[in-house]
Amino acid sequence: MRAASIGAVLSGALVLSGSALTAAPAASAAETGVEIKKVSVNGGKAVVFGTSRTESFTISVTASDDSGISHSAHRFVGIDREVGDDYWTFHGTPTCTADSATTSTCKFTVRLERDIDLPRNTLAGPWKVNVQLTAKDGDYYGETYGTHPVQRRSTLNVNASPEPVTKGGTLTVTGKLARANWDKYVYAGYTNQPVRLQFRPKNSSTYTTVKTVTSNSTGNLKTTTKATADGYWRWNFTGTSTTPAVKATGDYVDVR
Template sequence: MRICSTVAAVTGALALAALAVPAAQADQVTNNLDRPSVIKRFSATADSSTLSATAVPTITNVTVNGGKDIVLGTTYAKTITVSLTASHESGIQDAIIFLWHGTDAAHSDGSLPPNKYGATWATCTASSATTSTCKLTITIDPQRDLYKNSLAGTWHVGAFALAGDSSHYYNEYYGTHRVQRYSKLTVNASPEPVVKGKSITVTGKLTRANWETHDYRGYTNQPVKLQFRKAGTTTYSTIKTVYTDSYGNLKTTVTASADGYWRWNFAGSSTTPSVTATGDYVDVQ
């Protein structure tokens, strides 16, 4: 797990002589796999609040992963795109966007810094002499960066912009974004075929990524909708809501009335994305 304090060091390195953070620390950010401890505060000269409003860049339109929640399973790393638009009378040199998790910046327990390519962190495209849109990528490895399940949920988004005259804006509380545990949902409707008017038993299981054990475990006590689509139609209708048991299992019975498809539909939660099972066809005779 990469230490959040190294993110502060990275942004400090970009501010050149204005910051009291050695550049050597910044070079360690992509190699530090230790669990995070704290986000170090910048020195007074690095604090944008000490500078006049016209002296620092203005940041707008910070976007993380296209506005979509970041969803991670247990095995594969994912690279997301982040961007911001910044303006300053001297133009924009560079930018950084990073994510961190914790109750406050001094006690963070998770950090997702950006990837660095070449001399700068971001690829900045100018739309005018004063304004640029800067894009970066963040690669997230669930086995390295997400070492406990409590990291699922809302993360803070930090933003940094470096102007052409080396003035800068930095805010580790610029916004928030959700990081979630990938979910799976199965369904089985039986018997197949079934006599009209008889009972159909519909089962399934809702699981989600466990970042501590690197497998999938049942998501307990969650409301899941049982839905039905009659053969020859395109729309599913909700029949009832069933809660998962202590293992994530689902089970209910319905009366067979027509040929069609049965599925489970989970709306999602703050830590887990929505998921819908593929419909299971039952022939009613």
């Protein structure tokens, strides 16, 4: 049985966004009369959901037609993704503002609230961005305008010990990489992921990678390294298509 879930439209708006919109070729004005000039999802950043229902994002579409874009006729903006039996969509009616006699910008904001669930874990990844607009003379544009990433929020922490440590002594650096589990509304360890251990000397602003460690079956990280100077230790995860990059706040170690 197909699990279909739909985000409701709230306050005339809904949300969608992503880091890098992969645009499909826009239909030309000669084909439809309506030309899509620009589509921006979440200001060019990926849509990232944690475990709360307090997220909000905006889709902005700039379009033109010789007769102008209608601000009252049919118009629609939304994003959706289907993987196997799982399907999810956020969609609604954008508010349009005229930039000129021929061009308008239509914006749509989604705000999650307590009664709107998060997607399933399987749906993290590229979502289709759908745009439908009508010109004042009846010309119509309705297409999937590329894709945009929707990701599960990640967390990462670090602890280096002992503190202080003798110069040349052994430091044990631990931490945990986790990400939002949308199915259970908790953060769970992100397993089998390469994470870089980095060091920044006390009077420097630059981190250098010391080694790469793979998270274990619970997302935990652990390694040892030699203490050579005062400074900050952190873990750095570069991210995946479903999970954004994250850096731990550096843990300062005094070397004596």
